[in-house]
Amino acid sequence: MKLYGYLMGLCTVLLLSFNTQQNPIHKKWKLVAEERSYLNFDYTRYEGARDRLDSIQNETVQFLPDGTFKSGDGEGKYILTKDSIRLHLGGKVRTFKYILSQSKLVMESDIRESRFIVRSRLYLE
Secondary structure (H helix, E strand, C coil), rough: CHHHHHHHHHHHHHHHHHHHHCCCCCCCCEEEEEEEEEEEECCEEECCCEEEECCCCCCEEECCCEEEEECEEEEEEEEECCEEEEECCCCEEEEEEEECCCCCCEEEEECCCCCCEEEEEEECC
């Protein structure tokens, strides 16, 4: 009977510890750069435009555990899946693939234009 009590206590502690672990995306991120690449529809490089990398200052986004986010553009909602994040802000929806590694977040999305695809990559720390 003692063993049963110990096992139940251990299971309770383990379950509580898993529930209190915070997702690493739930914090305030500083947007440091945006990279824009221009691609043909077959994802080869589009020669009619030059890629660019812009540094960004004084822009932040904060992802909260309740599924909301705060940014310089306002407050919205987000849905997080295994490898993508969908942002809902002001009636608009934008989906990004994301990679989270060593306290850095990279968010990437493709926007189809009439002649090419614009790949936007955001770098956050």
